[in-house]
Ligand SMILES: [Zn+2]
């Protein structure tokens with residue numbers, strides 16, 4: 256069992272209650288209670304908690320179920336038939352580097368074959384089997400160059416905007432509505448999210464992506480985002496002008512809170528809000 260399932264999975268009693276309930280509203284009630292301590296910012300299109308019936312976990316933000324892999328994949332980008340695997344949080348940087356290395360390789364082949372191709376074109380190549388090889392190499396290299404270049408530039412564009420392919424096609428839904436730029440933190444930070452802070456590691460196949468794949472900083476955090484829903488615990492509106500700690504720290508705090516067996520939000524849980532760095536303390540009602 257993956258460790259995140261412990262935090263995002265339902266406790267045994269809840270799971271039973273969820274399965275027993277037939278009304279979707281009652282099922283949502285179970286989910287809202289279970290999600291109370293979790294740092295979730297996104298919802299389904301109808302505003303419900305995102306839950307995977309197949310894996311029986313509350314889906315972390317940006318996580319999607321892949322039907323080909325039959326599992327939930329963190330920050331799922333797409334299922335790649337070429338590598339027969341999902342591309343997501345844990346291998347997105349490697350995927351982009353794979354495209355970059357392949358592009359360089361194809362360019363190298365096309366460039367070195369070019370002089371022979373020109374000879375072939377001008378009928379200066381001797382009539383041997385080499386003729387076919389030259390043609391084949393050049394066209395395959397050129398074709399892959401074009402397709403990889405378009406895929407590579409598309410993914411670089413996505414990195415710059417902090418979107419996954421899935422999110423580019425369907426914008427994630429926040430409390431404030433769907434927003435395709437919901438996870439965008441500005442170009443530099445967006446690149447850092449995938450490639451890390453240190454430029455020297457960018458071209459190397461080392462894991463330097465930031466975060467844990469479960470939570471992602473967003474500029475759209477609203478005070479009661481985590482607690483909205485059918486039975487939202489009342490947030491005590493004690494807004495203090497205290498400089499908020501970075502969101503990731505806050506989320507770590509939330510993640511490190513005890514497993515949600517008792518389903519009460521940590522009374523001291525802090526939610527950092529927007530660019531104004533306002534801190535809200537949330538109170539549990541149960
Ligand atoms: Zn799943």
Ligand SMILES: [Zn+2]
Pocket residue numbers: 321322323324325333334335340341342
């Ligand atoms: Zn997959």
